Amino acid sequence: MTRAPVRVRHAVAAAAVWMLLTAVSQAQELPDLTPVEPPPPAGPPPNAIVEAPRPFGYFVGDVYTQRILLQLDGRDFHPAPLPRPERVGNWLERRTLRIETSDDGRRWLVAEFQVINAPQAPMATRIPAWEVQAADGTTALRIGEWPLSLAPLAPRGTTGPIEAGSLRPDRAAPLVATEPLQRRLAAWSGASMATLVLWLAWWLWRQWRASSTQPFARALREMRRFDDAAPETWHALHRAFDRTAGRTMQTATLPDLFSRAPHLLPLREDIERFFLQSNQRFFGGGLSADPVSVHGLCVELRRAEKRRER
Numbered sequence: 001m002t003r004a005p006v007r008v009r010h011a012v013a014a015a016a017v018w019m020l021l022t023a024v025s026q027a028q029e030l031p032d033l034t035p036v037e038p039p040p041p042a043g044p045p046p047n048a049i050v051e052a053p054r055p056f057g058y059f060v061g062d063v064y065t066q067r068i069l070l071q072l073d074g075r076d077f078h079p080a081p082l083p084r085p086e087r088v089g090n091w092l093e094r095r096t097l098r099i100e101t102s103d104d105g106r107r108w109l110v111a112e113f114q115v116i117n118a119p120q121a122p123m124a125t126r127i128p129a130w131e132v133q134a135a136d137g138t139t140a141l142r143i144g145e146w147p148l149s150l151a152p153l154a155p156r157g158t159t160g161p162i163e164a165g166s167l168r169p170d171r172a173a174p175l176v177a178t179e180p181l182q183r184r185l186a187a188w189s190g191a192s193m194a195t196l197v198l199w200l201a202w203w204l205w206r207q208w209r210a211s212s213t214q215p216f217a218r219a220l221r222e223m224r225r226f227d228d229a230a231p232e233t234w235h236a237l238h239r240a241f242d243r244t245a246g247r248t249m250q251t252a253t254l255p256d257l258f259s260r261a262p263h264l265l266p267l268r269e270d271i272e273r274f275f276l277q278s279n280q281r282f283f284g285g286g287l288s289a290d291p292v293s294v295h296g297l298c299v300e301l302r303r304a305e306k307r308r309e310r
Contacts, residue, residue, distance in 0.1 A: 046144035060118035
């Protein structure tokens, strides 16, 4: 009576193990019923030749420029009316398209995309594929999508203004060639110095010539060693009057002096006084009580002489 229950228990355990194994195997064979979105249908491949700049390092306000060659299968491509400016996604805006001709005669369609938003962190985006219709309705010019990376203007978390020390120039300041400027400066400085030296030499020569040839200038040079009372002083001034008039001068012939040298007329009274005192000194009773200053008179006569030279 005691063995029957043991066999029953063994049979029940074996049946339970078999049912568990069957359930596991059936669970492994069940198909995955999670819905999967089908991939988007692939469009026709791009057929345009595109020149584009670097795809990274752009900020809000920057312009990314594509140049599309207006040729298709080796023949010129004539576009239909070009697409209007429009927004391209959240980050870009396509500006007005234009056509340019390069130096080799090839025509290019210039497309500019301007960044209109600033991301909070560096990110990658794409310029969607687009196309330009042909004027004759044949195959369109297809431009594929292009990757583009954008960067924020300031590090994330910046709440205050950026310190001036964090700013960096876009490019180094151009160096200016100073050697030509230095050569021109040296040449002009030398020319100016030579002009000053020549002018000074001319002025000294003019002074020397005047002191050598002009009557009252020579008289002043001869008087330097004598005072007003010395006869040599009076004789030097008399010779100056004679050379000015071109003849021996006396009191009676003074009108001839003023006729020949009218620049001496303002000093006529002093000149007549000098001749009167000279007659008294050399042919009369000597100097008067109020003798004329021979040096002073000669200086005034020299000034009048210099005014005439000008």
